[in-house]
Amino acid sequence: MIRIALVGNPNSGKTTLFNALTGSNQFVGNWPGVTVEKKEGTYRSDKNVGITDLPGIYSLSPYTLEEVVARNYLINENPDAVLNIVDGTNLERNLYLTTQLAELGLPMVVAVNMMDVVAKQGDKIDTKRLAAELGCPVVEISALKGTGIEKAVAEAVQAVKKKVKMVSPHSFSxxxxxxxxxxxxxxxxxxxxxxxxxxxxxxxxxxxxxxxxxxxxxxxxxxxxxxxxxxxxxxxxxxxxxxxxxxxxxxxxxxxxxxxKKNVGKLSTTDKIDRVVTNRWLALPIFALVMWLVYYVAMVTIGTAATDWTNDNLFGDGYHLFGIGGSAYEAAAEEYGDTAEILGAAEAGEKTYVTIDDETMEVSDPIEITDDMVAEAKAMEEKYGEEGPDPADYGVWVPGIPALIEKGLDAVECADWLKGLVLDGIVAGVGAVLGFVPQMLVLFLFLAFLESCGYMARIAFILDRIFRRFGLSGKSFIPMLVGVGCGVPGIMACRTIESERDRRMTIMTTTFIPCGAKVPFIALVSGAIFGGSAWVATSAYFIGIGAIICSGIILKKTKMFSGDPAPFVMELPAYHWPTVGNVLRSMWERGWSFIKKAGTIILLSTIFVWFFSFFGWTEGGFGMLEEDQLDSSILAKLGSAIAWIFAPLGWGNWQATVASITGLVAKENIVGTMGILYGGEETWTNMSQAFNHLSGMSFLIFNLLCAPCFAAMGAIKREMNSGKWTAFAITYQCVAAYIVGLIVYQLGMAFTGSFGIGTVFGAAALVFVVYMLFRKDKYRI
Amino acid sequence: MGTLIVLAVVVAIVAAAIVSIIRKKKSGGCGCGCSGCTKSCSQRKLD
The missing domain is CATH 1.10.287.1770 (Helix Hairpins)
Structure with missing residues (x-):
């Protein structure tokens, strides 16, 4: 087999080329460090040709992990040929690596990528002359569009077959x-x-x-x-x-x-955009606006509409297929009106009746009952029956998954306890999580677009300016940007930070940024408690960034973490329109991963939660409980034993406590657990009654900032390489989460006029934090 | 009988979930199963 190594600078298009040549799906990001480990595959057109995608590197000097990995492969594993991908829009910087690769003696082909962008800019590259100067074949390609890539591989294969020994044409002084x-x-x-x-x-x-x-x-x-x-x-x-x-x-x-170059000295389109996007005054407001827009569309408009439909119909009672019969049913339901309430009150001898809103559980003012109303109600009952119009009698009715499963279980005469496990445990729990799939897909779509077009790379640059004022480096933000997807690779990306102290501090604070797993939880709190406000979701990210900055300031003033911030150099890739395929692929990969997780870890967790919440001790002894007896369950007893700890944060109930603890297995579990404990379809309604805005925000903040999931804790342990430091990191996160939650709830209550002993603690916590932030840094020169 | 059938189905689903988790852990992943994973979990220290 012929083995070809893809080598080039970060963002030169290696992984795009690798995907195009092998057909594998790789994640393409726009900041260094996304693919640190080499990837291997076979060439689509010839299975005898193996392709290895090495990490993006600027040189073969042994300073960074990526450089050492790539270098070791080239020297020790001796690929048959090197395909050096060079960014045609940035030739000078990219050729530095080329001059080093030429000295390795391996057959080499230079592929000048992004030639479409070069042509668009009106620039010209004389590839024949370049080939003569470099002493090896040079091929023009566009990895994104797929042009020239077969020729590049063919040239590499030819060089191997001809046993060409690369001799560097460059002579030093x-x-x-x-x-x-x-x-x-x-x-x-x-x-x-x-x-x-x-x-x-x-x-x-x-x-x-x-x-x-x-x-x-x-x-x-x-x-x-x-x-x-x-x-x-x-x-x-x-x-x-x-x-x-x-x-x-x-x-x-x-x-x-x-x-x-056509426009020597003139600003490119990327430069013009960056003048606005990275402007010292406009950068942050633009970032806030962009994130707000993303969450507004994902969580409030398109995403919420889709999630509401999923929760109310697919995981609810059901729906009319393509709306057939829907309007007829609604007309009948409207005609039936308050028949049940009127007749119920009349039979009880009441003179008034009330109605309860299904969504908000709001009770109406008492309405007087007249004889005409009773007569009409009786006529409606005769027309539609005691239960009112059945939606299945109109058009094409598709029952929801819970209704279908319940029907099936009743048909086989399934035992009550097993029916409870399936419906109240698995369907309620997993269904609650899966209900957020539409919102997640929309969110992933936007995030993939922002990553692919090059904007996300600018955020680290923007924040470096701010971070540096507080003794931090924008380099610490790169792992956090990675952590937006998942905290585990975010923690691992901390290896790129050379300073031991900065690395430890970044590991401790990386998970403050909400990862993908926390998004359903944020959406649940936003929807159930805050009426779907987009600001709640956006604020979650800014709370995370704020926690990182404050932690950095506080920790940098301690002996353990003091020291100057590391210098930060990063390449900002040119802006470009991402391909639809890449964006959709990224969205689908993340979405499918989310669904798979719901079917594994979350499924097992919901079974555990169901059992411990639906079994307990009552007057009749130990056994299965009714829905209104959950406060007697094993889980309630365990949760109540520690729920008092969270009372000062405004949510000292066992359900919220248990949900937070199950979140340690996987953050999505918070949603699944809430779905079981707060009654499946009625979760949002019941949650809106259990939390007010302040306690809801406190609950959100605590779970955003506290210890991450077990997988992330494992990553912290591996990267810290010390049990003591791991324990310190987890403790720091939990304490920070508790303090912030305490301050928000207690001082929020004080602002609304509710004072108590908690207010004193909240104020004391605030004073402590302010002191730690503004005290003199005796370690800073 | 119906109960036994449903129980068997539930046990099969749970077993499949456990096997899936174990397989993923053995294949060298971090086991996070995170939806936002960039698949760079299998990094290893060089020295």
Whole structure:
């Protein structure tokens, strides 16, 4: 099998090319660090050709994890050919890596990507001349559009079959070449000729990892060191800088002859957009507006409409297919009106009756009953029956899943306890979570668009400016951006932070940003308690960012975490319209993952919750409980034992406590548990009665900021590599969540005129936080 | 009889869920099953 390695800078289009060549679906993001590990596949048109997608790297220097992974693969696993993807809109920066790859001695083909963008900008690249200068084939491609990619692979395969040995055409200055020749002779004479160059240059740069790998004798190292020092003295610079400068001089000479820019010195479209989007005053308001819009559409308009339909119809009583018969049924229901209430009150001898709103449970003012009303009600009862009009009698009625399952269970005479498990446990719990699939899909669609077009990369840049004022670095925000999808890779992405202290602090605070698993919970609170307000969802992200900033300020003033912020350099990719395929693929992958999780972890959790909430001790002994006896359940007893801890936060009831605890298994479980404990279809209504705005916000904040799920805790443990630090991180998160929830609820109550001992604690907590934020930093120089 | 059939179905679904979770854990993933996972969970430390 022929093995081809895809190598290139981040955002050069390697993964897009890999997807196009192999047909695998890979996640394409627009910031470095999304794919740290290499990916492998086979070429669609020839199964004898294997393709390896290496991490995006800027050079083969051993500073970052990505560079070491890619380098180790190229040196140790010796691919048959290297396909170097170069961003045609950024040739100069990308060719730096090319000059290093050329020294490896491996057959190489350079694929100049994004040629469609180059053409659009009116620029020209003379690829023939570039090929002559680089000493290897150069192919024009557009990985996004799929043009030229077969030719690029064909050239690589040809190079392998012809056994082409790549020889770098670049020569360094005299004393450098002299030193390199000495190094080759002294250390590398046993190595194949084509491999010697790269090792010699690395030894010249004093690359520690190469020195260790070659196990060079101390006396030999001292011998070559004298040559290196002589060169440094002659050129008045250190070895690594000499090599870097000479490479860029060589690249500039190539670019001059091969690359013709149309608008020299003029701003590109990306630059013009960035002048607004990354403007020091407009950046944050624009970010807030963008996130609000995303959540408004996902959670309030399209998403909520779809979720309401799903919850009320698919997971409710049912619906009329394509609306056939719907209007006739509604007319009949309207005609039937308050018949049941009138007749019920009249039979009880009452002179008035009341109605209860199904959604809000609001009770109307008493309405006087007249003889005419009773007569009409009796006529309606005769016409439609005691229960009123049956929707199944009109048009095409499709029963909801719970109704269908209940019918099926009744038909086989299933035992009550098992019927309860299936309907009140599994269907209620899993159904509550699945009801949010439409909102999640819309949200994932927008997030995929923002990631693919290049905007999300700007957010780290925007926040770096703010973070730096508080002793933090925007580099710490990259893992948090990754954590928006899932906290586990977000925590793992902290490895890119060199400073031990900053890395630990970032690991501790990464999960403050709401991950994908928390979105259904945010949507539930937003819908059930806040009437579907888009600001609740948007505020969840800003609460997370605020918690990160405040944590950073507070922790940086402690001995454990003090120190200057790390410098932050990142490449902002050019804006481009994402492909529909990539965006939809990303949306579907995340959506399907969410559905699978509902069918596994959440399913098991709902069974556990059902059992412990529907079984308990009553006067008759231990047994299954009715819906109005849940307060006697095992879960209620356990939950009540610790629910008092959360009373100062405004939600000291066992249901909310238990839901928070089940959230440690998976954050989606909070929704599933609420669905079981608050009565399936009636969840939103019952929740709106159990929480007010303040306690709802406190509940939201606590679960957003407290310890993450078990998988994320496991990731924290692995990355911290210390039980003590892991315990500290989890404790910090829980305490921070508790304090913020306490302040919000207690001071919120005080503002509405309710004072108590809790107000004192809330005020004390606020004073403590303010003091920690503004106290003098004795460790800052 | 009906109860037994339904119970068998529920047990089969639960068993399938457990097997799925174990398989995913064994295949090298982090086991998070998160919907937003970027599939970079199988990173390993170099040294």
């Amino acid at each position: 005299g004393c450098v070449e002299h030193a390199i020749a000495h190094i080759e002779e002294a250390v590398l004479h046993d190595m194949p000729d084509e491999k010697q160059r790269w090792y010699a240059v690395k030894l010249f740069e004093r690359d520690k990892k190469v020195q260790e790998a070659l196990k060079i004798d101390k006396s030999v190292l001292e011998h070559i060191e004298s040559d290196i020092k002589a060169c440094e003295k002659e050129l008045d610079d250190d070895a690594e800088s000499i090599i870097t400068n000479e490479r860029y001089t060589y690249i500039a000479s190539i670019i001059g002859g091969c690359y013709k």
